[in-house]
Amino acid sequence: MPEIKVVQKRNNTTEVTISGELTIYEAQSFFTEHIQPLTIQQQLNLKLAKLTEVDTAGIQVLIMLLNKAQELTASIRIISLSVAIKDYCELFQLHHYFTVTKDKVKSNSGENP
Amino acid sequence: MSKTILIVDDSASIRQVVTITLKGAGFEVIEATNGKEGIAKLDGTKVHLIISDVNMPIMGGIDMVKEIKQLPKYKFTPVIMLTTEASEEMKQQGKAIGAKAWMVKPFKPEQMLQAVNMLT
Amino acid sequence: MSLDAALETFYAEAKEHLESMEHILLQLDEGEYNDETLNDIFRSAHTIKGSAGIFALEHIVEFTHVIENVLDRARENEITIETKLVNLLFQCRDHIQALVKTSSEEFNDNISLQESGANLLTQLSPWINEQEPSSTQNEAEEKLPAINQENLTQQKCWHISLRLSSDCLKNGMDPISFITFLSGLGEIKHIETITDNFPSINNYDAETLYFAYEISLSTDADLATIENTFMFVQDDSDITILSPEATVDDYLALIDALPEDNQRLRDVFIKCGSLTEQTLAQAHKNKEEIEALNSKSQRDEVPPQPKALLETLKNSDLQQQKSTNERKSNKQIRIDSDRLDNLINLIGELVINQQRIDLLASTSKNPDLLEAVDDFEGFTEQIRDAALKLRMVQIGGIFQRFKRVVRDTAQELNKEIELHIEGAETELDRLMVEKLGDPLTHIIRNAMDHGLEPVEQRVSVGKQSTGQLKLAAYHEAGHVVIAISDDGKGIDIEVIRRKAIEKNIISAEMKLTDNELFHLIFHPGFSTASTVTNLSGRGVGMDVVKRNVESLQGSIEINSTLGKGSEFKIRLPLTLAIIDGFHVQSQDTHFIIPQTTITECIDLTSHQHIEGRHCIDLRGEMIPFLNISEIFMLNGQPNQKMPNKKSIPREELVIVQFGNDIAGIAVDRLYGEIQTVVKPLGPIFNSLKGIGGSTLLGNGDIAFILDIPQLIEMAINRDLSHRHLAN
Numbered sequence: 001m002p003e004i005k006v007v008q009k010r011n012n013t014t015e016v017t018i019s020g021e022l023t024i025y026e027a028q029s030f031f032t033e034h035i036q037p038l039t040i041q042q043q044l045n046l047k048l049a050k051l052t053e054v055d056t057a058g059i060q061v062l063i064m065l066l067n068k069a070q071e072l073t074a075s076i077r078i079i080s081l082s083v084a085i086k087d088y089c090e091l092f093q094l095h096h097y098f099t100v101t102k103d104k105v106k107s108n109s110g111e112n113p
Numbered sequence: 114m115s116k117t118i119l120i121v122d123d124s125a126s127i128r129q130v131v132t133i134t135l136k137g138a139g140f141e142v143i144e145a146t147n148g149k150e151g152i153a154k155l156d157g158t159k160v161h162l163i164i165s166d167v168n169m170p171i172m173g174g175i176d177m178v179k180e181i182k183q184l185p186k187y188k189f190t191p192v193i194m195l196t197t198e199a200s201e202e203m204k205q206q207g208k209a210i211g212a213k214a215w216m217v218k219p220f221k222p223e224q225m226l227q228a229v230n231m232l233t
Numbered sequence: 234m235s236l237d238a239a240l241e242t243f244y245a246e247a248k249e250h251l252e253s254m255e256h257i258l259l260q261l262d263e264g265e266y267n268d269e270t271l272n273d274i275f276r277s278a279h280t281i282k283g284s285a286g287i288f289a290l291e292h293i294v295e296f297t298h299v300i301e302n303v304l305d306r307a308r309e310n311e312i313t314i315e316t317k318l319v320n321l322l323f324q325c326r327d328h329i330q331a332l333v334k335t336s337s338e339e340f341n342d343n344i345s346l347q348e349s350g351a352n353l354l355t356q357l358s359p360w361i362n363e364q365e366p367s368s369t370q371n372e373a374e375e376k377l378p379a380i381n382q383e384n385l386t387q388q389k390c391w392h393i394s395l396r397l398s399s400d401c402l403k404n405g406m407d408p409i410s411f412i413t414f415l416s417g418l419g420e421i422k423h424i425e426t427i428t429d430n431f432p433s434i435n436n437y438d439a440e441t442l443y444f445a446y447e448i449s450l451s452t453d454a455d456l457a458t459i460e461n462t463f464m465f466v467q468d469d470s471d472i473t474i475l476s477p478e479a480t481v482d483d484y485l486a487l488i489d490a491l492p493e494d495n496q497r498l499r500d501v502f503i504k505c506g507s508l509t510e511q512t513l514a515q516a517h518k519n520k521e522e523i524e525a526l527n528s529k530s531q532r533d534e535v536p537p538q539p540k541a542l543l544e545t546l547k548n549s550d551l552q553q554q555k556s557t558n559e560r561k562s563n564k565q566i567r568i569d570s571d572r573l574d575n576l577i578n579l580i581g582e583l584v585i586n587q588q589r590i591d592l593l594a595s596t597s598k599n600p601d602l603l604e605a606v607d608d609f610e611g612f613t614e615q616i617r618d619a620a621l622k623l624r625m626v627q628i629g630g631i632f633q634r635f636k637r638v639v640r641d642t643a644q645e646l647n648k649e650i651e652l653h654i655e656g657a658e659t660e661l662d663r664l665m666v667e668k669l670g671d672p673l674t675h676i677i678r679n680a681m682d683h684g685l686e687p688v689e690q691r692v693s694v695g696k697q698s699t700g701q702l703k704l705a706a707y708h709e710a711g712h713v714v715i716a717i718s719d720d721g722k723g724i725d726i727e728v729i730r731r732k733a734i735e736k737n738i739i740s741a742e743m744k745l746t747d748n749e750l751f752h753l754i755f756h757p758g759f760s761t762a763s764t765v766t767n768l769s770g771r772g773v774g775m776d777v778v779k780r781n782v783e784s785l786q787g788s789i790e791i792n793s794t795l796g797k798g799s800e801f802k803i804r805l806p807l808t809l810a811i812i813d814g815f816h817v818q819s820q821d822t823h824f825i826i827p828q829t830t831i832t833e834c835i836d837l838t839s840h841q842h843i844e845g846r847h848c849i850d851l852r853g854e855m856i857p858f859l860n861i862s863e864i865f866m867l868n869g870q871p872n873q874k875m876p877n878k879k880s881i882p883r884e885e886l887v888i889v890q891f892g893n894d895i896a897g898i899a900v901d902r903l904y905g906e907i908q909t910v911v912k913p914l915g916p917i918f919n920s921l922k923g924i925g926g927s928t929l930l931g932n933g934d935i936a937f938i939l940d941i942p943q944l945i946e947m948a949i950n951r952d953l954s955h956r957h958l959a960n
Contacts, residue, residue, distance in 0.1 A: 024189045024402050027439035036434060056407045060431075061439055068434050091412055092426050092446075124280070125567070126246055129239035130287045162405075189440075191405025193465070213404040214465035218283030231410050231462060 001026050002051070004034045013043040014074075016065075019050030022058035031061050035068070044069040048098075049080035054088055063097060077101040116233050117141040117159060121151035121177065122166040122195060127218070131164060134222040135229065148172025152180055160190055161233045164225075165212075167196045167203065175203070179210045191232040195220075243284045245567070247333045250277040252633070254326045259636045262319050271308035278304050281329065292340040293332045296350050300325050303360045312360050320644075323637070325353050389477040390422060391459060392507040394487060395446040398469035402442050406466055412448075414462050419452025423505040429493050445493070449505035475507070484508050570663070573624055580620045581811060581910035587613045588907065588931030614908065617811055624664070625807075628706045628715070629657030631666050635677055635704060642681050649688055649698055650681055655705035661713050665785050665805060669715070672778040676717050676801050677702070679775070684721030684799055694796070696720065712829060713807060718800035724793035726750050732759065748893055749953075751791035755779040786827070786925055788942040790892040804892050814909035814928070816936065817887065818902040819861040823936035825909045825928060826898065830889040830941040837884035837899055847952045849897060851888070857952035858886060858897030859944060864923060889941050896948035898939070911938060923947060 002020035009015060016038070022030060048062075062085075069076050078100050081089075089098050118140050122128045125146075132142045143158070145151035149172040151165065163181065165174035174194055181187045193214040194207055204215055216228055257274040260266045278301040285293035300322070306312045328350055332340065340346060354361075393415070397408060415421060427445040431437070450459070456474060463472050473487055484507060488498045502508040587610055594606040632654045643650040661669075685691075685700035692698055701720045706713060726747055733739045733753045745753075753759060755775050782789050786806045793799035806812065806829065814825035837858075840849045848855045861867070886897040911926045925940035 024407075024440055025185075031437065031439040036437075055402075056409060056442065056444065057402050057439055060443060063428060064431065064434065064437055064439075067428075067431055071434075088409070091409065091416070091424075093421075093424050094426055124246060124284070126239050126242035126284050127287065129242060133239065189403060189405045208468075211404050213398075213400070213406065213469070218280070218286070220283075221286060221289060227414075227461070228465070231414050231465065232406060233410065 002030055004030070006034075006038065008039065008041065011043070012041040013045055014039065014041045015045040015047065015079075017047040017050070018062075019052070021053040022051055022061065023053060023055045024057035027057040027061050031064065035061060035065050038065070038068070040069050040072050040074050042074050044074045044076045045079050046076065047079045048085055049082050051082040051084055054082075054084045059085075059088055059092075059094070066097065115139050115141050116161040117143065118162045118164060118229065118233075119143045119145065119151060119155060119160050120164045121145045121148060121169070121174065122164075123147055123169045124166070127166070127195070130222055131225060134226050138226055138229075140229070140233075148174060148177030148180075151177050155181065155184075155187065157186065160187065162191050162193065162229060163187075164193045164195060164229070167194055167207070175207050175210065175212065178207070178212045182211050193228055193232065240288055243288055244333065246284060247281050250281050251326060251330050251333070252630070253277050254329075255323075255637055256633055258319060258323055258326060259640065261314050261322075262316075262640060266314070268308065271304070275301065275304040275308050278329075281333070285333075290332075290337060292335070292337055293329065296325075296332060296354070297329055299354055299357065299361060300329065302362055303357060306360065306362055311362070318360055321353065321356055323641075325357065328353055389451065389453060390506065391450045391452060391477060392475040392479070392484070392487075392502070392505065393446075393448040393450055393459065394471075394473040394475075394491065395448065395463075396471040396491070397442055397444075397446075397466055399441045399443075400469065401466055403440050408442070408444065408446065411462050411466075412446075415448065415450055415459070418454045418458065418462075419450055422449040422451050424448045425501045425504055427493060427501065429497065447498075447501050447505055447507075449507050481508065568623075577620050577624060577811075580617055581912075584613055584617055584811060584908050584910050585929050585931065589933070590931075592931040617908070621662070621807075621811065622660075624662055625660040626663045626666055627657060628659045628661050628666060628713075629654070631669060631673070632657050632704050632706070634670070635673065638674060638677060639681065639702060642678060646681060647687070648681065648685055648700060650685055650700040650702055653701065653703045655703065656707045659706035659708065659713060660807075661706075661805065662807065668781065668785055669803075669805075672781040672803070673704075673715070673717070675775070675778045676803075677704070680717060680719040680721065680799065680801075684719040684723075686722055709804070713805045715803040715805070716800055717803075718798060720798040723795040723797055724751060724754070724791070724799050725795055729753055743953075748791075749949075751793065754791070755789070783940070783942050786940065786942070788892045788894070802892065812909050812911060812938075814907050814938065815887070816904035816907045816930070817861075817885070817898075817900040818904065819865075819900045820867040822865070822867055823930060823934055824861060824900065825907065825936050825938045826887055826889065827909075827938070827941060828906060830891055832888045832890045832895070834903060835886050835888060835897075837886040837897075840886070847948070847955055849886070851897075854895075856888065856895055856897050857948040858899055859948045859951070860884075860899040861939075862901070864944075864947070889945065891942045891945050894945045894949060896945040898944060898948075909936075909938060 002018055002022045005015075005017040005019075007015040007017075044065075046062075046065075051058075054062075066076055078098060081098055081100055085098055089095050118135055120128055120131045120135070120142060121144075122131070123146050128144055128146070132144060135142050143154050143160070145154045147169040148165070151163075151172075163178070165177060167174040178192050178194075181190070181192075191214065192212040193216055194212045195216050195218055196203075207213075207215070214228070214232060216225070220228075254274055254277045257266070257270055257277075260270055261274075278297055282294050282297040282301055285297065303312070303318075303322070307314060307318075312318070331346060332350070335343060335346060395408070395411075397411075398404075401408070412421070412424065425447040427447065428443065430445060431443045452459070456476060459474055460467070460472075463470065466472075473490075475483055475487065484502060488495050488502065491498055499508065587606075591606055591610060594602045597603075636652055636654075639650055639652040680702060681700075685702065686694075686696075688698045691700065703716070703718045705716045705718070707716075708714070729750050730739070730745075730753075733750075733756070734741050736759065738753060738756050738759065739745065755778070759774070759776070779789055782803055782805070788804050790802040790804065791799065792802070806827065812825075813828040815828050815831055817824050817826060835851070837849070840851060847859075848857050850856075884899050884901065885903050886899050887903070888895065888897050907930075909928045912928055923940050923944045924937050925943075926938045928936050928938060930936050
């Protein structure tokens with residue numbers, strides 16, 4: 001099972017860190033247990049540097065998360081990406097979904113408790 | 114890390130060719146001569162692909178895949194069914210339990226390797 | 234493990250399938266078949282083709298493919314099984330057999346084999362399905378107009394539109410594999426992952442594929458190769474591949490057909506570089522001009538039937554196949570016969586050593602040791618028997634072959650002949666079974682040629698029109714008997730006698746028993762048929778048959794009633810490797826007489842020696858006999874007359890029987906029963922009559938194994954020539 005750490009910050013920011021493997025074997029339970037009930041504030045910060053393995057089911061879950069944030073009109077920032085995600089995006093030319101939002105990285109990470 | 118493939122076929126020559134081809138391409142291969150043996154040989158090992166004949170003594174490919182797919186560890190393991198004669202009915206039966214990839218014998222070793230590369 | 238080893242396995246498998254095909258063809262010929270039978274023969278052809286394909290044995294694949302096609306049509310009842318077809322299929326089966334024995338290179342050099350294959354296919358054409366998948370692709374290329382070339386990006390750019398099956402991920406097929414594979418074929422210029430089809434969060438299923446893809450691929454690969462990428466998903470997926478020559482209208486039609494919003498797709502296609510604003514505009518202008526062509530090319534762009542790639546075969550009865558498989562699943566393993574022979578040789582050595590220990594133990598007089606050795610002997614015997622059993626095969630395999638011989642020969646002779654097989658399950662040493670083929674073939678051909686009469690003749694003497702030929706095997710007194718019988722005209726003893734006199738084999742005055750007369754047909758050069766047909770005139774005579782059988786320690790017996798039919802009985806030992814022997818001595822030399830041939834041992838001196846003949850009177854019966862030391866010139870004085878030297882107190886006579894023939898063998902000393910491991914003699918002993926092999930005794934001495942059938946024959950002949958001379 002992939003690990004997920006959700007930090008609800010006071011500045012209306014939800015910080016989500018996902019690490020481990022996110023593949024079809026874990027996707028469904030991960031989605032129902034963590035993504036579906038997730039409360040997203042105005043800002044969603046995604047930290048994906050430790051996502052060691054990802055497949056299409058995993059990427060779809062992540063996109064579902066982005067879709068959810070979008071529906072809630074939250075703004076999305078991707079803080080970090082693992083090699084696994086970068087490789088996937090390289091193959092499918094999905095950079096427009098998953099690119100590290102550089103300008104905000106520092107300030108956001110600075111607010112980490 | 115090399116990927117592991119389970120090959121289940123009662124024809125020794127087919128098994129040998131598949132094994133030689135796959136090992137040559139750097140895969141680990143587990144061999145079994147029928148469905149029952151196939152299930153026994155899995156034994157929790159991480160397998161990236163299952164290649165299985167349909168018509169086999171003791172336990173055929175369809176029944177084997179049906180059982181394997183019940184195991185959480187192999188729920189999403191891709192399966193290539195090898196067959197000399199694939200009736201539509203049999204294929205449907207196979208597909209219903211998740212054996213979507215069918216390869217009709219005869220195939221050349223390169224074709225097999227290509228197919229394996231497509232699914233691993 | 235190497236491919237060569239796998240190839241060996243293929244040859245063994247092919248052989249089995251060819252045998253099974255022949256077996257089924259015979260059933261077809263007799264009209265005894267059902268759906269399962271047809272399925273079986275189809276599967277055999279298919280498996281041969283399948284495995285041959287793996288080894289790139291194209292010459293086998295090419296021919297067998299057509300046969301498979303015909304058999305497929307037969308099992309689908311699209312064509313009827315008629316004699317003409319069955320005859321042709323027999324020939325085709327034989328041709329496949331010839332192909333299997335031929336390497337690809339040999340085949341390329343073998344014009345006659347190529348021609349005979351082509352010839353068979355021509356003859357087969359009325360039954361061949363015309364609807365073989367034609368080259369849709371070529372047609373597509375022909376029909377496609379070369380207009381709108383300017384629409385294309387500079388290179389050969391294909392457009393691939395993927396709406397993969399939503400179950401794709403569940404089935405372990407991740408688009409990663411396909412896209413990775415495609416990128417190996419060339420360069421993916423653009424791939425657009427369309428996420429339009431994502432459901433709302435409450436309807437989301439994490440194991441369903443929602444992505445759709447539009448791909449622009451620059452490659453030199455052909456359509457088939459690109460299509461191949463999706464061979465495992467195409468059935469449940471919508472995949473459209475547009476060739477570099479596709480027209481704008483093809484694209485527009487595709488956009489119309491796809492579920493997503495058209496404007497959105499147009500944008501995606503432009504992103505892919507597959508369409509440009511310019512060409513889109515031009516397309517509208519040309520629309521009317523190309524309308525007619527459009528519909529045509531659109532049709533061609535749809536990937537040619539997946540069926541061409543993934544063979545679709547119709548209803549086959551799963552249940553039936555299952556039961557066939559279960560029948561075959563008797564946990565068999567395949568062993569290299571050399572290994573088996575080696576094991577049996579080793580057990581032979583074990584037996585000899587056991588006898589050596591036995592000998593040593595008996596001199597020690599240690600009761601415990603003797604008991605242990607006794608047990609050891611028991612186990613050794615069991616091991617011997619178990620090992621020999623391993624090499625036993627059912628004789629049915631070879632009998633099966635004759636169905637074909639009979640069928641073909643009957644046709645050739647224009648006779649009606651029915652073959653009955655009995656005791657196919659009788660087991661015999663594999664080595665013997667292999668050597669039985671030729672003699673059996675000859676006897677059977679003879680029976681059909683000379684024994685069984687043509688239909689008119691049979692009817693005129695009140696017999697049923699179909700000649701009856703029977704091939705039977707059974708056990709009899711430690712031997713296996715193979716009997717070939719027919720209900721034909723029988724052997725005319727008078728004809729034989731006349732012929733034998735004519736050929737100076739016997740003198741006109743000689744009185745011979747029926748049995749002796751029958752045996753004359755085994756005389757070299759003797760032929761009863763006044764006209765030599767091309768069947769029995771094939772060079773080998775019955776003398777060769779006899780020699781073959783004798784080389785297997787066997788004998789032939791003939792029974793015949795004029796007008797009613799004949800029977801040839803071949804009597805064979807169960808095995809050639811280890812026999813129960815009887816140890817005797819003559820002069821200083823040891824001999825072994827196979828136990829199964831011995832009827833009794835008597836004291837020679839106490840029986841009457843018949844005057845003028847090499848015979849004794851045993852309870853009123855004339856028994857010809859031989860003296861071993863005389864036959865093999867053991868004392869260097871072959872003409873020495875009996876009774877023998879005084880130093881040997883008495884002469885023993887071992888009475889042996891083989892088939893109907895009885896003879897006595899005179900020796901100096903009897904030792905008793907002994908397990909005998911048969912070692913073949915070298916080729917230099919081939920001309921030595923009367924010795925079948927050698928063996929080592931427990932004390933290291935060599936003993937010769939007597940060839941009883943040959944010795945009996947010698948004894949009879951000697952007696953015969955005595956009578957000849959006397960007359």
